Amino acid sequence: MTSVSPIRANVPRNRFGFTHRPETDQSFENAVAKARAGDRLTVADGVELLTTGTEQDGIDPRRKEVVLEIADRRREEIVGNEVTFVANLNNNVTTACNTGCLFCNFKDRSKQFLRDNDAAHDGFTKTPAESRAIVADALDTGIYEVTSVSGLHPAFALDEEHREILEGNDRGDLNYKSPERYEKNPGTYTAQMAAMSVGDVHLHSMTPEEAYHARRGTEWNYEEVYGRLKAAGLDSVPGTAAEILVDEVRDVICPGKMRTDEWMDAMEAAADVGLSTTATIMYGHVENEMHRIMHLERVRNLQDRTGVITEFVPLSFIHPNTPLYEEGMIDAGATTEEDELMIAVARLFLDNIDHIQSSWVKYGDELGLKMLSCGADDFMGTILSEEITKRAGGGYGEARSFQKYVEMITSIGRVPVERSTDYTERRRINPTAPPFGPQLGPRADGTPLVEHSQ
Ligand SMILES: C[S@@+](CC[C@H](N)C(=O)[O-])C[C@H]1O[C@@H](n2cnc3c(N)ncnc32)[C@H](O)[C@@H]1O
Ligand SMILES: Nc1c(NC[C@H](O)[C@H](O)[C@H](O)CO)[nH]c(=O)[nH]c1=O
Ligand SMILES: N[C@@H](Cc1ccc(O)cc1)C(=O)O
Ligand code: SF4
Secondary structure, eight states: OOOOOOBOOOOOTTTTOOSOOSOOSSOHHHHHHHHHHTOOOOHHHHHHHHHTOTTSSSBOHHHHHHHHHHHHHHHHHHHTTEEEEEOEEEOOOBOBOOSOOTTOOSOBOGGGGBTTOOSOOSOOBOOHHHHHHHHHHHHHHTOSEEEEOOOOOTTOBSSHHHHHHHHTOOOTTSOOOOGGGBSSOOOBHHHHHHHHOOTTOEEEEOOHHHHHHTTTTSOOOHHHHHHHHHHHTOOEEOOOSOSOSOHHHHHHHOTTSOOHHHHHHHHHHHHHTTOEEEEEEEESSSOOHHHHHHHHHHHHHHHHHHOOEEEEEEEEOOOTTSHHHHTTSOSOOOOHHHHHHHHHHHHHHOTTOOEEBOOHHHHHHHHHHHHTTTTOOEEEEOOSOOOHHHHHTOOSOSOOOHHHHHHHHHHTTOEEEEEOTTSSSEEEOOTTSOOOOOOSSTTOOSOOSSOTTO
């Protein structure tokens, strides 16, 4: 075989002095043989596939095609030709947060939200009543699910009992301030859950990091917290806040956030009280390929223990407005080749998670569609409102209509399918029978959700 020039990757892998390096005793060829045979992959196998061989720098384009093709075939064996998506709304409650993650531009320093601060700011907080009105309107238009993730507002408490504990505490280290001190009161987490549980809408909310905030200053374990949230209306948990589940990476990008073990603990507790979850990886910043595969191994182990992870969502880091980029710690996010390999190796490595999501918020339509032939089978949801990626500098919009989904999915010869959050309800859409609108939501009647241009 004549040699082809390797493609450079963007990530500054040598700058941070990490202990874990993408080095293995495995060969690319052996790893490929195991992937083809469907054997459970080791960390070394995963690193070989993700790097297209560790013996050389950069990505070998021919080897990359081999990995993508094996992953695409595996996708077909496991889930066939259907491409799913969900009719959902994002309703984030507040941007107030002091955790200071260096990859995030969603948050605004919570000081700005205090009543005695006169300076203008772009952040927002919604009361439970405001959240309810927004979800109720969307439910009438046909959504199945509401996803809600928020900053860790200092006035948030889990419930009234938690508020009493926090009010009665004079410890200065609990990141708590009374709601009276703020312009707007987010209420309690359980009040927000109850407010957003309109009709039979599926409520997907409370990341492990939010659950951590909801138990601060108490002895309550995560089972207690998720149990109370479930009783208030929570249906399933977004497995974000995962970022990279290796502490030496967390030390750099989110030193204020929970460590890997605590994230695992919270996710297991959610499963123990009967909630299903998703799992994510946010990649393409300071981490190297060894970190990415260690992350996949930890997610695979978690799924072996819980079995409740319905989908895996690779979130490609959006860099332009983030401290990591502005402070010169990174030069860019992942390249297209790294994105393709991340999806493909997630499909091959995670032999116990059926669905791999291609996120149009992160990849856009063109690359998003390409990912559906690299191992992904789910194409996210309509979401209708998006703030996290937009504020980080992403430019792929805030919504997709059913019409757009049907056009995109049929253009690559696959079958468009509306799904429920946990994939147990699925409805194949006949592409020759417009108009296209949601039918699975509690109040859905097939009327299109948003304008066709999106
Ligand atoms: C913004 S937080 C909101 C929920 C909660 N504060 C938390 O940290 O879990 C949700 C997730 O968005 C993702 N995110 C934030 N900034 C991002 C960026 N610039 N690019 C890609 N994903 C990002 C991270 O994975 C993060 O865990
Ligand atoms: N529901 C999904 C979202 N929601 C959008 C998020 O609010 C945000 O844009 C971001 O993705 C955080 O990194 N995004 C997905 O990528 N996938 C979803 O299923
Ligand atoms: N649907 C995924 C993806 C997601 C990503 C980022 C979010 O902020 C919210 C959701 C989840 O539930 O985890
Ligand atoms: S990722 Fe979440 S915890 Fe971290 S700063 Fe952003 S909103 Fe806050």
